[in-house]
Amino acid sequence: MQQARRLCCANSMPLTGVFMVTIHIDDSNPFPNFPVEPENRRESFADFCKREAAGLRLESDEMEQENREQEELNALQKRCSERKSALLYNNLDLILRHREEIIATPRYANIDVQYAIKGGGLYVGHLSAVRHFNFVGTLVSIGLKLSSLLEIWDNELFKVECKCGDTAVIRSFSGSPLSGESMATAICPKCKREIRVKNRSFGGYCGLMSIGHERDIEKVVKSIIAKWTLAEVAYEKNAAEGKDAKWRKAGRELHDDGEPCNLETMINELKLKEFQLASR
Numbered sequence: 423m424q425q426a427r428r429l430c431c432a433n434s435m436p437l438t439g440v441f442m443v444t445i446h447i448d449d450s451n452p453f454p455n456f457p458v459e460p461e462n463r464r465e466s467f468a469d470f471c472k473r474e475a476a477g478l479r480l481e482s483d484e485m486e487q488e489n490r491e492q493e494e495l496n497a498l499q500k501r502c503s504e505r506k507s508a509l510l511y512n513n514l515d516l517i518l519r520h521r522e523e524i525i526a527t528p529r530y531a532n533i534d535v536q537y538a539i540k541g542g543g544l545y546v547g548h549l550s551a552v553r554h555f556n557f558v559g560t561l562v563s564i565g566l567k568l569s570s571l572l573e574i575w576d577n578e579l580f581k582v583e584c585k586c587g588d589t590a591v592i593r594s595f596s597g598s599p600l601s602g603e604s605m606a607t608a609i610c611p612k613c614k615r616e617i618r619v620k621n622r623s624f625g626g627y628c629g630l631m632s633i634g635h636e637r638d639i640e641k642v643v644k645s646i647i648a649k650w651t652l653a654e655v656a657y658e659k660n661a662a663e664g665k666d667a668k669w670r671k672a673g674r675e676l677h678d679d680g681e682p683c684n685l686e687t688m689i690n691e692l693k694l695k696e697f698q699l700a701s702r
């Protein structure tokens with residue numbers, strides 16, 4: 423039950439008079455009893471004194487250094503992503519001209535482009551196009567693939583007619599899942615004009631972006647499972663043939679897709695290809 427306690431403060435200042443202050447204290451919720459909570463990690467005062475006497479800190483210099491270095495790496499990663507995003511949109515016409523070729527070429531289709539599309543809104547926050555997983559202490563980041571971005575842009579929701587006659591594509595959106603209202607920004611591949619788009623389906627933007635990214639996560643995981651199956655088969659074959667199974671395990675037989683292609687290389691290759699075709 424909520425109780426209100428009335429406190430009176432009489433201030434005996436002869437010139438300014440007497441002040442009355444009413445303070446309401448809500449004590450319907452008792453002060454939490456931290457020590458009995460099963461997940462309590464708060465330190466008691468006695469433990470604090472013991473730890474201080476032993477010269478131990480909750481966060482050591484080494485931990486702080488690691489955090490600082492990670493922040494530096496994150497800042498560098500952010501600058502790199504901004505540069506890549508600018509490069510992608512500066513070459514949007516080239517990329518869209520080669521849409522089918524990119525989708526059909528795994529080393530182009532599988533380029534991570536999580537920086538190329540930004541979405542978010544009220545209640546849902548920032549919609550990230552990259553997910554970071556910790557699998558037995560090994561960090562794996564799976565971003566939105568270029569082929570998925572091109573497929574997202576193939577939906578009418580992500581297309582806008584530009585004044586120049588070309589079709590612009592949406593690169594950022596925000597809105598509210600409650601009202602469904604949205605604001606978006608599109609870029610024209612031809613004249614590079616930025617176009618503001620109002621009140622299209624916010625749920626549609628989020629849904630199409632999420633589906634594309636979730637398919638990419640599935641693609642990566644299934645690829646690892648398939649490659650592991652091949653590795654086990656190769657290992658068992660070697661063991662059956664009497665090859666040194668004692669010092670070789672299936673892990674040695676696990677192979678990846680080889681050197682990944684990056685956006686910079688793909689753009690250069692596509693430009694060279696167009697140049698060679700034009701100069702024939």
Ligand SMILES: [Zn+2]
Pocket residue numbers: 584585586587588610611612613614615
């Ligand atoms: Zn245009």
